[in-house]
Amino acid sequence: MRVDPVGKLALGLGTGVVFGVLLQKGRVAKYDVIVDQLLFRDNTVAKVMGTAVAVGAAGVYALVQSGRAKLDVKPLKVGGIVGGAGLFGAGIAVLGYCPGTSLAAVGEGRRDALAGTLGMLAGAGLFVRAYPRIKPLLEAGDYGKTTLPSATRTSPWAWIAGIATAVALGALAPSATARRPRGILGRMGGRSRSSGA
Amino acid sequence: MKALEESSWSPYAVGAGVGVLSWFTFLSARKALGVTTAFEGTAAALARNVAPGLTGVNEYLATVEEPPKLDWELMLNAGIVLGSFLSARASGDKGGHTVPRRWSRRFGPAASTRYAGAFVGGAAAMFGARMARGCTSGHGISGNLQLAGSSALFTPIMGLSAVVVARALFGRGRRK
Numbered sequence: 001m002r003v004d005p006v007g008k009l010a011l012g013l014g015t016g017v018v019f020g021v022l023l024q025k026g027r028v029a030k031y032d033v034i035v036d037q038l039l040f041r042d043n044t045v046a047k048v049m050g051t052a053v054a055v056g057a058a059g060v061y062a063l064v065q066s067g068r069a070k071l072d073v074k075p076l077k078v079g080g081i082v083g084g085a086g087l088f089g090a091g092i093a094v095l096g097y098c099p100g101t102s103l104a105a106v107g108e109g110r111r112d113a114l115a116g117t118l119g120m121l122a123g124a125g126l127f128v129r130a131y132p133r134i135k136p137l138l139e140a141g142d143y144g145k146t147t148l149p150s151a152t153r154t155s156p157w158a159w160i161a162g163i164a165t166a167v168a169l170g171a172l173a174p175s176a177t178a179r180r181p182r183g184i185l186g187r188m189g190g191r192s193r194s195s196g197a
Numbered sequence: 198m199k200a201l202e203e204s205s206w207s208p209y210a211v212g213a214g215v216g217v218l219s220w221f222t223f224l225s226a227r228k229a230l231g232v233t234t235a236f237e238g239t240a241a242a243l244a245r246n247v248a249p250g251l252t253g254v255n256e257y258l259a260t261v262e263e264p265p266k267l268d269w270e271l272m273l274n275a276g277i278v279l280g281s282f283l284s285a286r287a288s289g290d291k292g293g294h295t296v297p298r299r300w301s302r303r304f305g306p307a308a309s310t311r312y313a314g315a316f317v318g319g320a321a322a323m324f325g326a327r328m329a330r331g332c333t334s335g336h337g338i339s340g341n342l343q344l345a346g347s348s349a350l351f352t353p354i355m356g357l358s359a360v361v362v363a364r365a366l367f368g369r370g371r372r373k
Binding site: 002023029032047068080083109138 | 236265312
């Protein structure tokens, strides 16, 4: 097995520590927060992800356009993406964490996330076993490492402005979903409230 | 580091932090944040060392484009566990319930049921993530912030599937 140089391994660890602190402080390593997002009862996950994408995109595209970084995108292979995304979504709904937040939840001391992480390792093993046979399905409909700006011949900045606007509007909108099922009062309210805006 | 003692930060501050962290990974490691590739590599390495015949790992290694390696991303995963541990400790945010409230209302309080569910859900999620070559981090954040076509297809399908399954499991009887 090939190994990265020690400096790069240390860099990975340090980056991970910062990522782990952010996920933990963002409360997205919590089962209830993630499942409540899927039930549209708490938008914490959407806020974190939307802001990360908007801020990340602006900086990364600035770095790319000034020649200091290169994009690192995954190829658009329709078979693998469609099948994988469907299965992935179902899996995280049952697990109640996604892979990164599951690791963060392990750090937080949640045993169900440890079971989930072991399950993820088992799932990766099954994938290794299945890969040679399902490869043709995964590679079906290969459009390569395309991006939205390159496919539509538009400026990335138009897309980034659009994303930033959507996040800002979401932040400013009177939030029908800002129900906080925290604390005794919040919980009781959550039970007795009828749904709808 | 007073901020570390707070139990939570604004989701916008956290999101901005993750965004800035992405700039850093592109500059320092020429990589985007991602979690599941390292799981595939670890599984392949374990398979090769434990049961190469049974797992068919050699067939996998012959088919795959890039052989797995012990790299930046595996250490990133270890760092996530460590960082979250330190953060939770600093703020006194203990693990709390072994079986989450919503789960126990639906499937009962038995820890074994929850562990089994988490294991199966984790396995399905990881298999799917490797089919798609990314997860909530690799596609949801890193791919989308690069405006990747693959991630623009992945994200809505993942979201729809997760919402439908979550509603089927936990939405019943909650809407009047």
